[in-house]
Amino acid sequence: MKTGKYGDLSAAKQAGKQVYNTPEYRRARLMAMKNANYVCEFCASQGDIIVSDLHCDHIIPLSKGGAPFDTENMQILCRTCHLNKTKGRSLRAHMINLQNKKQKRHGTRA
Numbered sequence: 001m002k003t004g005k006y007g008d009l010s011a012a013k014q015a016g017k018q019v020y021n022t023p024e025y026r027r028a029r030l031m032a033m034k035n036a037n038y039v040c041e042f043c044a045s046q047g048d049i050i051v052s053d054l055h056c057d058h059i060i061p062l063s064k065g066g067a068p069f070d071t072e073n074m075q076i077l078c079r080t081c082h083l084n085k086t087k088g089r090s091l092r093a094h095m096i097n098l099q100n101k102k103q104k105r106h107g108t109r110a
């Protein structure tokens with residue numbers, strides 16, 4: 001499902017707002033926080049532990065069809081990292097790292 005460029009962005013943002021107000025989202029966010037041990041995942045990957053001002057970020061944005069309630073599509077970021085991502089500074093390489101890390105974590109658990 002690919003929508004053209006940014007035509008639907010405002011609609012997606014509206015949909016996003018509804019997502020954040022649902023119990024499903026809050027539950028998933030708690031799970032994601034727990035999975036991340038309540039630290040910024042990006043800073044943690046850099047060897048830094050940030051525990052305050054944490055945000056739950058959708059790795060694939062809702063506007064791009066990311067799953068809103070899937071903890072696999074969530075990462076915990078501190079305010080700075082979240083702002084950097086929102087500003088468009090790509091954290092993609094690090095996100096790939098995080099995803100690898102997550103897969104590994106699942107692998108060892110299974």
Ligand SMILES: [Zn+2]
Pocket residue numbers: 040041042043044050077078079080081082
């Ligand atoms: Zn951070």
